Amino acid sequence: MHHYHNKKHHNHRTLAFYHYAMKSGLAYVNPDLKLWVGIISLVLCLLSCGFTSIVIAVIMIGVILFFGKVNVKEYWHLLRIPFTFILLSGIVLLVDISRIEEGIVFISILHRYLIITRESLFTASKISVKAMCSVTCLYMISLSTPMHEIIKVLRKWKLPEIMIELMFLIYRFIFVLLEVYYNMKTAAKTRLGYVNLRRSYQSFFGICTNLFVIAFQKASKNFDAMEARGYDGNLRFLESEKPATKKQLGLCGGYFLVIIILLGVERILI
Structure with a gap:
C-alpha cells in the first residue's frame, strides 16, 4: 500500500x-x-x-x-x-x-x-x-x-471577498481536473490509446472532449457539496494562530x- x-x-x-x-x-x-x-x-x-x-x-x-x-x-x-x-x-x-x-x-x-x-x-x-x-x-x-492560510492573510489585507472565493475555487478546481485528466490518460494508455501517432491524436482529442463535459459535472457536484456543508457565500476554514x-x-x-x-x-x- x-x-x-x-x-x-x-x-x-x-x-x-x-x-x-x-x-x-x-x-x-x-x-x-x-x-x-x-x-x-x-x-x-x-x-x-x-x-x-x-x-x-x-x-x-x-x-x-x-x-x-x-x-x-x-x-x-x-x-x-x-x-x-x-x-x-x-x-x-x-x-x-x-x-x-x-x-x-x-x-x-x-x-x-x-x-x-x-x-x-x-x-x-x-x-x-x-x-x-x-x-x-x-x-x-x-x-x-x-491555501487556507493564504486566504486568511488576504482577508487581513482587506482583499475583496469575491476575489478570494474565486481564487480558491479556481485553485481547487484545477487540481480536480488534473486528477480526472491523469485518470483518463491512464485509462487510455491501458487500452493502447498511444500506440501510434494517429491513436495518440484520437486519445488526446477524446480526453479533451470528455474533460470539457466532466468539468461542468464536477463543478455542479462541488457546489452541491459546499451547500450541503453550510456554504452561505463565505468560505470558512479551521484556523490556528501562529505568531511570529x-x-x-x-x-x-x-x-x-x-x-x-x-x-x-x-x-x-x-
Whole structure:
C-alpha cells in the first residue's frame, strides 16, 4: 500500500504543491511573515539588475529545500515547467530580424537575417534571470503556505471577498481536473490509446472532449457539496494562530538588510 502511494504521488507531481505546503517544515511559521518575505523578495528581484536576483533565488531555494524539507528532484521537476516557458520567451527576445548583416550572430533566411546583438543578448539574459528568480519567490510561498492560510492573510489585507472565493475555487478546481485528466490518460494508455501517432491524436482529442463535459459535472457536484456543508457565500476554514517569533523577525530583518545593501552596491557599480 505504501509503495502504491509513493508511485501515485510520483505520477502526480503536478499536484504536489498542496502536499508540500501541508507537510512543510515551515508550516509552523507565521503565514503573514512568509507572504511578506515572498512578495518583498519578488519586488526586490524585479528591481535588481541581475546579481541580487540570483542571491535572492539561492536563498529562496535554500529555505525551501533545507527548512521546508522539499525533495531536490521534486523541486527541480516543479521548476522545469515555468523555466521552460521563460527560456522560450528569452529566445524570442534574443533573436531579431534585419535587412543587413549585423550583430554577433547572423543567419541568412529568405533575403533577411536572423540576428543576435549584444543588446538583445543582454536584455534577454537580464529578463530571463529576473523571471526565473521571481518564480523561486512565488514557489517559496506556494510550497510552504497552505491555501487556507493564504486566504486568511488576504482577508487581513482587506482583499475583496469575491476575489478570494474565486481564487480558491479556481485553485481547487484545477487540481480536480488534473486528477480526472491523469485518470483518463491512464485509462487510455491501458487500452493502447498511444500506440501510434494517429491513436495518440484520437486519445488526446477524446480526453479533451470528455474533460470539457466532466468539468461542468464536477463543478455542479462541488457546489452541491459546499451547500450541503453550510456554504452561505463565505468560505470558512479551521484556523490556528501562529505568531511570529523574535527569532523569525530577526532573521527576516537581517535577510532584507543584506539584500538591500547588495541592491545598493549593484546600483552604484552599474
